[in-house]
Amino acid sequence: MVTFDFMLPYYGDVRLMQDAVRSVLAQTDREFRLVVIDDGREAQVPGWFEGLGDDRVHYTRNAHNLGITKNFQKCVELSEADYVVIMGCDDLLHPDYLKTVRGLAEATPGVGMVQPGVEVIDGAGRVTQGLADNTKKRLYQPQVKGTRLMAGEELAASVLRGNWLYFPSIAWRGEALRKVSFRDDYSVIQDLALVVDLLEAGERMVVDNSATVFQYRRHAVSESSVQAFSGTRFTEAARYFHAVAERMDARGWPKAARAARFHSASRLHALTMLPGALRRRHSEGVRALARHAFTSGQS
Template sequence: MTTSQQNEETRVVHLPKVSVCIPTYNGARYIEAAIESVLAQDYCSFEIVIVDNCSTDATKTIVFGYLSRNDKIRFFENAENIGLTANFNRCLDYAQGQYIKYLCVDDVLLPGCLQQMASELDVHPDVSLVCGGRLSIDDTGRSFGQRRYSERPGVFPGHSVITRCLYGGNFIGEPTAVMFRKSDAHSRFRTTLPQLMDMDMWFHLLEQGALSNIGAPVCAVRFHNMQMTHKNIESGKLIEDNISLFNEFSKKPYLLTTPWLKIRHRLMMTYRVWISRQFLEPTSRQNALGEYGIVPLYYLMPIVSGLVRLTRKIQSMY
């Protein structure tokens, strides 16, 4: 056996089980906390794949400080800014692990995250996607809520999960909240869906298998004013993506729809149009409401939203 063959064999043997992928653009403010949350995990077989999308801040300097003292981290730079979604796909291309764990640069993993999620894929060959609960944190790291697919941990049929999320919203969670097998990622994140590229990917994975839900929080997802969601609302992509995804998947023969789910979807679409109202052309707004929403409810939304805010204020007093 030649020296190059020996080196290749050694490389294959020591490939990590999990690739933690951190796509970043100007993430200097958060990337140290993200990296540290991975290095603190009690699971050993992982790599950290960081792909920088032409940052203009100190991101590269911070990462280089880690590269000099930790061989689990691999760093790549794009020659040009290819956009958020394409950078997610670039991470997937570089990943060497069997399992893919995304970590958005402004989020953090909680202790035990990798161990819990990888164990679900190890134990359940029929599971194509694992999700966990996630804490909601503000820009300072303060927790102000918790979200999850279900309080009940366990395995859920993929087609029923798609149905629930298509008609109700992304209960599965953001990229930081999931793990999946690289071999199941036959499709990629769609660059034409900047707002719902994650839910579209989860649906394609769930067409192949089941969802394993970990009820307890496994990560913390940060909310701040610079997130893409705000830009997507202002550009109208929130509505466009919802319509596009619904038109594609609502025709699937495996969906388990009910009258209530259809009504719920119209309620949700009415709310989405309302929060995007100042950024939509009148014709686009009316078309979206007429086909997917409830027109009378739209004009009542100022009253409804006011009651919701009042209820939350009263609840916070007790």
Template sequence: MLPFYGREDHFREAVQSVLDQDDPRWRLVIIDDANPDPTPGEWARLITDPRVHYLRHAENLGINRTFQESLELSEAEWVVIFGCDDVMKTDYVGRVHHLASQHPDAGIIHPGVEIIDADGKPARTLVDAAKAYYRPGGEKPLVLSGEDLAVSITRGNWMNFPALAWHGPTARSIGFRPDYQVVQDLALALDVCRKGYPLVIDDQIVFQYRRHAGSVSSWRAVDGSRFEEERAFFRAEADAFTLQGWKTAARAARTHLSSRINAATRVPSALRAGDLAGSRTLLHHAFSRRDATKKVATD
């Protein structure tokens, strides 16, 4: 499933990366969210491969509604909602099929990922260094489930959402929470976790995740709105974990350390942009002790 709104060159590269897969067991659905430039859509309509389907919204619905539509229109046992600026290496589909066959009870598969910049060159940012730090080590493939999984991705969300393969029936039965525009991937992963389905982590690199300033998560991070959403999300998750009896996960959610560090690293960019309100939001998220010290009566 490929929601699209953005640059034509990145979009074409993303689509071509699916067409170039070594394993033919795939179907591609392009959902054009009323991109202002109709040229990419016109190009997509000319693709003759019967496995490629294209539809265009009459008006822009936004990221969350389009993600939910992607789930609803999916049909396969395994579903990927990947970015219109990301790239699947030629062995992505084959590797996911292999991992799924080896782990039939999995709810999510996270294959190996490398980071590229806007020009497709290898990239390494502070955010990605932090993700690598929180990403579980050890021999791969590695299986995480239950509170161990909840603690791992709540303490530091090391996942690269567009690379994830979701167990289709499970993800479709849950759906994306409608109120989120940035953390909807983490919310869905935690909901899958609560259903008892494990996550499989692999190290074989089969996906290229593009990190650049034009992404939704990047500009929402600079103006601080990303972290307002994250703070509310982690508060709610801390309460939910406590009610489940997952005390370690509740502490990780209340502390949300990696989210705080990420906010602190964005302050210089906000100041350079002259966004004082955004800077205050970032500083509050990074250094407020209210959430970190809050205790729930049942904890």
């Protein structure tokens, strides 16, 4: 039987993190390890974990704040199992998540990634489906009835066109993940970069929609958030798509290269953010968002 690690990089809302932990501990398949890496300073958190009294749970607090990318990299470094899940600290597992994912991994020995069925919840835990997720489902997600094995240029082109994956729900083959890990030079698009890096290394993905076993929490973008409308995330995205398009060309994956240069989902996302930046009169953000939305790397 393959082994599983749940790695939980934590920073933020204590209650939502506790709910996420409880959803792991409620798995019907009880053979796993949960490792929580706390990047915050909430005083009550260490004592709460100590009070769980569960030897499958391993808790550590960083000596100083590492930030998202470094904490994700630490999760990879501390993982040990055959398969690793790096779930969000506000996401929730259905009780049969591990049973389902373990079955998919064991049915396809050595598969690099397992993407199970996901539903989206809002900040209050209600099942929802906004514009971003409807777009993923209708325009970019491949049509899968039951289970499908994907790999190589087919999957690379698909996710570069529009990243329809739900990164925190994916189970990664530990050996492959630890060999590649997260890139230092990305803080927003690092999940897509990791998937493409693994595909270039020859890894395959099982996509399954026969059962919904993961709840991905999507919080509403606050109008009061300056960063949300600054366009900085799209500057990073444009840099990534330009670089990866050249790599796809060099690899002989022309469809993936074209998808990277056009990056239609990322451009559509920037377009949806433009009205908010205009309302805030965030001139720099408007320029960055418009540049990303209306410009592609197509020759």
